[in-house]
Amino acid sequence: MDSETRLETRSSAPPAERKKEGFRETTRFLLLLFVFALVLRSFIVAPFSIPSGSMLPTMMIGDYLFVAKWPYGYSRFSLPFGLGSFDGRILADAPERGDIAVFRYPGGGDDDYVKRVIGLPGDTVQMKDGALWLNGTEVPRVRVADWLMPITPNSPCRTVDPEAARVVEDEDGNRFCAYERYRETLPGGESYYILDQIDGIADDTPLHVVPEGHYFMMGDNRDDSLDSRFSLAAEGVGYLPHDYLIGEAMIVFFSTDGAAEWLKPWTWISAARWDRIGETF
Structure with a gap:
């Protein structure tokens, strides 16, 4: 049978049968698309949004980033929709000191956190x-220029001590919140910026000994981060179990200053922080 005959035979099928076949094809496509998205999100990359300022200045409220799922292996928290029910990790690998990791909050619930290892x-x-101080040695940190955070709807000039807030303006009238900034360098050479706002309760801690199979996590905004310096009872992270790791922060794929309105699509463009898109960690 030649191609013209096959085409004629197919087109002569009853309309109801053609409609049924089209429905089956659409269903098959949507099912394959769902499986692909599930595999992608479970084992390769997943989106994550930054809801708080605990990782300033490295990450800003309104950042949307991709998290790489493969670097630390897979646990029950790697799978979306609560599909995982196993203990331990598959293809497990340890994070390196200085990594920015996304993890499930070990105090219960479905909240995901992001901190530095x-x-x-x-x-x-x-x-x-x-x-x-790490292993009895002070980690070098150097005072650098203040970090000037643009004041926007999702990033007000929020400080631990409201009286310590410093607002500055540039020559164009743009307003910024000024934070005291340092560059900290871990053993091994990993270097990054941190903020130091006040002399707070987390500036002096007991000596912590990290248990086997756990990690000590901290936010870069040192005075505004409930992290491993605080116990679970104090709503902190405590020592993070290895199984609770989800993935490593990879790249910012979008960032917004919070000024966009859903019913005004043109504001999605003006509210975007274009200079942050493509930022890697």
Whole structure:
């Protein structure tokens, strides 16, 4: 049978049968698309949004980033919709000191957090007068220029001590919140910026010894982060179990200053922080 005959035979099928076949094809396509998205999100990359300022200045409220799922292996928290029911990790690998990791909050619930890996199993971690000490040695930090955060609807000039807020303006009248900034360098060479707002309760801590199979996590906004310096009872992270790791922060794929309105699509463009898109960690 030649191609013209096959085409004629197919087109002569009853309309109801053609409609049924089209429905089956659409259903098959949508099912394959769902499976592809599920595999992609479970094992390769997943989106994550930044809802708080605990990782300023590295991450800003309104950042949307992709999280790589493969670097640390897979646990029950790697699978979406609560599909995982197994213990331990598959293809497990350990994070490196300095990684920015997304993890399931170990105090219960479905909240995902993002912090920096500071202490590895067996490390000792302590804060003294606002300085980080690892394994008995002070981690070098250098005072650099203040970080000027643009004041926007989702990023007000929020400080731990409201009286310490410093608002500055540039020559065009744009308003910024000024934060005291340092560059901290971990053993191994990982270097990044941190904020130090006040002399707070987390600037001096007991000596922490990180248990086997756990990690010590900290936010870069040191005075505004409930992290491993605080116990679960104090609504902190405590020592993070390895199984609770989800993935490693990879790249910002979108960022918004919070000024967009859903019913005004043109504001989606004006509210975008274009200079942050493509930012890697």
